[in-house]
Amino acid sequence: MPRSTCADGTTVQNAACCAFIPVRDALISDIFEGTCGENAHSTVRIAFHDAIGFSTSGGKGGGADGSMIAFGDTELAFSANAGIDEIVDDLMPFAIQQGISFGDVIQFGSSVALSLCPGAPVVQTFVGRGNATAPAPDGTVPDPFNPVSMILARMADAGFSPDEVIALLASHSIAAQDEIEPNINRSPFDSTPGVFDNQVFLEVQLRGTLFPGNGSHEGEVESPMPGEFRLQSDHEFARDSRTACTWQSFALNQALMAQKFSTAMTKLSLLGHSQSDLIDCTEIIPQAPPSPRKQAFFPAGQTHDDIEQACATQAFPTTLSTQAGATTSVARVPEQ
Numbered sequence: 001m002p003r004s005t006c007a008d009g010t011t012v013q014n015a016a017c018c019a020f021i022p023v024r025d026a027l028i029s030d031i032f033e034g035t036c037g038e039n040a041h042s043t044v045r046i047a048f049h050d051a052i053g054f055s056t057s058g059g060k061g062g063g064a065d066g067s068m069i070a071f072g073d074t075e076l077a078f079s080a081n082a083g084i085d086e087i088v089d090d091l092m093p094f095a096i097q098q099g100i101s102f103g104d105v106i107q108f109g110s111s112v113a114l115s116l117c118p119g120a121p122v123v124q125t126f127v128g129r130g131n132a133t134a135p136a137p138d139g140t141v142p143d144p145f146n147p148v149s150m151i152l153a154r155m156a157d158a159g160f161s162p163d164e165v166i167a168l169l170a171s172h173s174i175a176a177q178d179e180i181e182p183n184i185n186r187s188p189f190d191s192t193p194g195v196f197d198n199q200v201f202l203e204v205q206l207r208g209t210l211f212p213g214n215g216s217h218e219g220e221v222e223s224p225m226p227g228e229f230r231l232q233s234d235h236e237f238a239r240d241s242r243t244a245c246t247w248q249s250f251a252l253n254q255a256l257m258a259q260k261f262s263t264a265m266t267k268l269s270l271l272g273h274s275q276s277d278l279i280d281c282t283e284i285i286p287q288a289p290p291s292p293r294k295q296a297f298f299p300a301g302q303t304h305d306d307i308e309q310a311c312a313t314q315a316f317p318t319t320l321s322t323q324a325g326a327t328t329s330v331a332r333v334p335e336q
């Protein structure tokens, strides 16, 4: 098939992708403000919450269909979706103005958001989703206080293996909480929330010693450093025999993490769809800048002694270095 030339001079395999070039540019400038900040993070989160309303055995929604926006009156009232309303307020009028479906604004938007986060992989990205016909029922999105078995069972019901779940949790490298403890909103899950690195896998493996805010809350456990917030579910995934070795493998290998995440994200974005019904527009997704480092580091003041070894078959290596300087508080992600 001959390549088509778009209005801006870009050539693409499928002419339908031309229409998404101005959409991409407007997302970057108007929604994400050119940075891997709150709105980029929230768009990756809604990509999960919208898509996971799906079961391989049916009856749990249409997957990556934009139902989180189209049926927001229903789905945004579910407690696991607390806080998602903010990004819906941005993406809903944007999609209408651009003339694209809610399912596409979420999944295409997530891939574009990732392109602003240094270290993130390009995610194979499809467009052409139709409109949602019904809301997802409550209970499809895991809560951070759910036991590992329960989260793995829910994810398996949607078609994901334990290894794929851990790969998707690389997203918590560009993440913060607002809703569990609103007093310390925007407190991140790792010390580098603007970088898609593997710090979250290393830092969640460190011994928890403090609560960053005012004591404990449901779904929260102690974190290793001031300002950092740790989800109970992340903590348990890092220590459960079913997932600990995969968790550690990502702490030790950023390239592996990025590659497994990318594949799992594409799978997520296709829930409820046949790939052959959609159009592959990956070639208009920009490549993110590289991560500033190739290896994870111990935050200042922490060493290998602070690792809670959990993988039974491979010891955490002693080769990673400690960041220079005194322990500092992890800064909140600025509000957008």
Ligand code: HEM
Pocket: 038, 041, 042, 044, 045, 048, 082, 083, 142, 143, 144, 145, 151, 165, 168, 169, 171, 172, 174, 175, 176, 177, 178, 179, 180, 219, 231, 233
């Ligand atoms: C599997 C179990 C998971 C649980 C229990 C979980 C739980 C949470 C919680 C409680 C928050 C904080 C929300 C708030 O208070 O504002 C959060 C944030 C986030 N989650 Fe997850 N999550 C899971 C999986 C995922 C997956 C699979 C993705 C994407 C692929 C994802 C992406 C994010 C992102 C990007 C944020 C940050 C949002 C922001 O900073 O605005 N999470 N998650």
Ligand SMILES: [Ca+2]
Pocket: 049, 050, 051, 052, 053, 061, 062, 063, 064, 065, 066, 067, 068, 136
């Ligand atoms: Ca959905």
Ligand SMILES: [Ca+2]
Pocket: 172, 173, 174, 190, 191, 192, 193, 194, 195, 196, 197, 198, 199, 200
């Ligand atoms: Ca990070």
